[in-house]
Amino acid sequence: MSRGRKKVQKNEKSIFLSVFKFVKKYGNKKKFQKDVKSFISRMGLNVAKICGENKKRLKKIVLKTIGFFENLVKYVLKKLVLSSKYIDYYYSKYKLQAPRFLKFHLKYLLKTQGGVFFVILYFIFLILGIWKVNDIVNLSVGSNLATAFFFGTAAIVGSLLAIVTSFSQFAIQNAFSMLPKGFYEIAVNVWKYIVIFFLVGTIVFSLLIAGLEYGRLGMGFSGLSIGIALTLVGVSFFLIYLLNRQIYSDINPENVLLKAAKQAVDTLSGLYKTVANLARIEQRDPKKNITQSDLVEVEALFYQSPQVKTILNNVNLRLAYLFDYHDSLVSTEQKSAAREVLDYIRGTIIQYLISRKNNSLIFPEPTALLAMTSDSKDFLQPNLERLMSVSEVYMRKQDTYGIMHVVNLFIALANTSAEIKYLRLRRSENPILEQVRGYFDMIMQRAININSFEGIYQGLSFYKVDAYIAIEKHLHLELNSLYSTLWKLAASAISTRHEPALGEIFNVYTFVLDKLIVSRYFNLEIELSYLLRHLKDLTYFSYLSVVSNGTTRDNLFTQNDIGKPYEKLRDLSFWIVQQASRARSQRQKEEWQSIFITVVDELRQIIRDLAQELKNADHILVLIFGQIIRDIGKLLVDLANDGQWTSHYPELKIQITSYMALPHWFVSEAEKIDTHSSTYDSLVEAVAQMGLAGLQKGMTETALSAMRIVFQFANDMFTKEKPERHLGFTEPRTVEYACYIGILALKLGKEEMIQSLIPQIRSFEEAYLRNHFSNVPEGIDIYRISPSPNRLREEVEGLIQDRNRWQFERWGLYDARETLFGLIGEEDISNFVDRVWPRTEAV
The missing domain is CATH 1.20.58 (Methane Monooxygenase Hydroxylase; Chain G, domain 1)
Known part of the structure; x- marks a missing residue:
């Protein structure tokens, strides 16, 4: 490097240091720039010559330095503003929290640890006083x-x-x-x-x-x-x-309760540890050859020893004292304290059940044939009997919270007892759960005897838990007992017109149906059939009772509750189809498909039986059944054309035919029908919807069957419609549904269906003219009165205008007419009218 170049670099360095000193000295940008300019001017021409070739570089360095300090100032100011915000935030926060801290936390600290502070201060003053005793005592006293x-x-x-x-x-x-x-x-x-x-x-x-x-x-x-x-x-x-x-x-009563409960729980925990230690000691005996799998059985045998039973009797005595204290609190109206005692009792009993979770024994019940009992019966029986007495007191006092507390206690016992495993048990039984449920059944019987509406209503929540446990653990006998108890409670609710309890009973049945199907119960077909027979009888008697008392028509909620189990089956049918489509293996898919066939078949049989027993086609329950038939029927049609259901096509075909005929059972069994309500229309609607769905899928036979059934409805209305409603409007309105199918068939080119429909329309019009216009006095033009003999054609022609309005309004009713409008145009309706009623027939 040349000497001239080194000299230039040296001068650059000195200039840069001088500039940096000025930057450090001056914070004001303008003042800084002014001083830099004056400094450079004082350098003279020599600086200009030396730095001429590096002028741009020097300028860049100066600007970067200025920018750095500007950013530094901005950063510092930004942090100062942020710090002031944090100071303001924490000041406001602690200003608000300080009184609360003094009021709650410090007060709680003084309450809990005040004794320690007092003792410390007390002894400090005592020591100081003794230390200064020589200064205040006159030692010359005798x-x-x-x-x-x-x-x-x-x-x-x-x-x-x-x-x-x-x-x-x-x-x-x-x-x-x-x-x-x-x-x-x-x-x-x-x-x-x-x-x-x-x-x-x-x-x-x-x-x-x-x-x-x-x-x-x-x-x-x-x-x-x-x-x-x-x-x-x-x-x-x-x-x-x-x-x-x-x-x-x-x-302090709270401490007394805590000590009593703690002693009982500690006794049970210590007993469990002692029994486990004794069993391990016995296992070490080389003469007995006890394996690890036999260790639990040894523990169970130790629980049968007189010493252990004596300890358990002492625990029961403690529980008896707690029950006595609870009764005294209830008698003095100290309800909250009484419920707290029940919590301690529940904790003690649950602790016992937990200690017997894996070492319980089962014995034949000496007082009942083929019945079994557990080795915990003697411990649980006196406590469950006292709980019965407690619940009766609450029910007589109409104490809702007390009843709920007892019910929740039994629910906790049921959940805990469900986890108990019995030694050498060969069948699905749970004697402790049966004992708990049996005593709760007796509580419900007492509620029936004393007519405690609140007791029955609140107690039904226990049976949902019991049903869930029975289904999860496959306790078939427990389900049978559950159905019997629900039947008794339903009979009481029906006889006393206790509609909320009746609705809750149907909710329990709905819950059981849901769990049975979702869990794929091991003998679902048998269990579902047995349950639905119970449900059918209950539905029929509920219907008779509320109709005879005149309350059903006034209480829409009760009617909806009665229909909930059937609506749940409808919803579950769709859910099962989804599960079948999502199945990962062919075996699972076949299993879900078989469950679907079972569910829809059982539902169909129940609805048919109820149609025969109700003998009514204008009740709100029939409206619910009509909607269910419509939804299931359309689903069956879709599945029959689904390639994944090919193996079940014959069964689906049978179900489609059966569901198609199902609505007509309500009409054929009824004596008189009030067609003013929408119930009757829902039945015809279901058939028409299935016919339209079948026609879209190419199932011509299904569509033809739907049209025939619709004409059966219309013919029945000639004789079954109530006289005050028999004015001639219902029959054409009914046949109009068959025309829906005919309009779509004509558009799709189903000529054989049109050839089948036209003779049926002609036959209907003749019967319509004969039934409604044969007694018209002479001299009156029947075509100028309402309705006229051309009422059916007028109804169909009115569809053209309805279709035009629907194009802009889209009502969103999803009925057969709106389904048809989504598939055809106005010209299709006109073509159908011209085909069925040619111009030469116009009057």
Whole structure:
């Protein structure tokens, strides 16, 4: 590198350092630029010559330096603004939280730890007082005064102890007047009282001895003696404070309950550990050869020993005391405290069930043939009987919260007992669950006897849990017992017109249906058939009762509740089809498809049986059934044309035919029908929808069957419509549904269907003219009255205008007419009218 180049770089460096000093010195941008310019001008021409070739580079460095400091200032200002915001935020926050902290947290701290603070302060002041005793005591006092001092101090301490003892005895007697006698031993810490009395008595005795010694020896006061005396007095005061605090803690009912429950739970936990340890000790015996799998059975046998049963009897005695205390609280209207006692009882019983989860034994029931019982029966029976009494008290008092508490207690027991495993059990049974459910059944029977609406209504929530457990654990006998109990409760609700309970019973049936199908119960077809027979009978008797009492038509909610199980089956049918389409294996798909066939077949049989028994076609239940038939029928048509369901096509075909004929059962079995409601139309609607769906899928036979059934509806209306409604409007409106199918068939070129439809229309028009216009007096033009003999043609021609309006309004009713409008145009309706009623027939 040349000497000239080195010199230039050296000058550049010196210039840069000078510029940097100026930048550091001046913060103002304008002032800085001015000083830089003056500095460079003072450099003269030499600088210009030296830096001429690096002028751009120098300018760039200067600008970068200025920009750096500008950004630095902006960054600092930004952080200062942000810091001020944080300061304002935390100041406002803690300003608001400080009073709350003092009010709640500090108050709670003083309440819980106040005794510790008091003790510390007390002994600090006591020590300071004794330390300064020499400054305040006159040591020239004689022995007589010293004796009087010690005797007086002993008298004060003894008197205070006597007063506190008397007051404490009174407080204990008053507090325990409501507690059972068994709680005295639990609540009162006798050994603590004895220790405190002994220590205070020792202090009093020591002070008396000190007084006698001073009198006999002729000694005067000393700093040491007065310090010892004051120390004993201070300690005695502190011991009396501890005694008073312990007494108030013992007479607190909350602490008494906690101790009683804790002792029972600790006893059960300790018993479980002891039994497990004894079983492991027995396993070490080489003569018995006990394997690890036999260890649980050894534990179960230890629970049958007299010593263990004695311990369990003591626990039951504790529970009996808790029940007694609960009853006393209920009698004095302390409801919240009484429910808290029930919580402790529940925790104790559940702890026992948990300890017997894997080591329970099962025995034949001596009083019942083929029945089984568990080795926990003797422990549970007295407690469940007391719970029966408790529930009856709540039901008689109409205490809703108390009833709910008892029901929740039984639900907790049922859930816990469901997890118990029995040794050497060969069939699906759970004796403890059966025992819990059996006692709850008796509670419901008492609710029926005393006519407790709230007891029945709240108790039904237990049976949902019971049903869920029975289905999950495959407890078939438990389900049978559940159905029997629900039938009794339903009979009571029907006889007493307790409609909310009746609706809740149907909700329980709906819940059971859902769980049976979703879980793919192992014998679903048998169980579903048995359940639906119960449901059918209950539906029929509920219908008879509410109709005869005149309440069903006034209570729409009850009617909807009765129909919920059937609507649930409809919804589950669609859900099953989805599961079949999502199945990962062919076996799962076949299983879901078989379940679908079973469900729709059972539903069809139930609806048909109800149609024969109800003998009614204008009730809201029939409206629900009509909607169900429509939805299931259309689904069956879709599945029959689905390639994934080819193996079940014959069964689907049978179901389509059966569902097609199902709506007519309601009309054929009814004596008279009120066609003013939409119920009758829902039946015809279901058939027409299936016919339209079949026609779209190319199932001509299904569409022809739908048209024939629609004409059967119309012919039945000639004789079955109620006289006050028999004006001639219903029959043409009914045949109009057959014309829907005919219009679509004509558009699709189904000539054979049109050839079948036209003779049926001609036959209907002749019957219509004969039934409604044969008695018209002479001289009256029948074509000028309403309705006229051309009523059917007028109805069909009116579809042209309706189709035109639908094109712009789109009502969203999703009925047969709107389905048809989505498939045809106005010209298709005109073509159908011209084909069925040629111009030469126009009148």
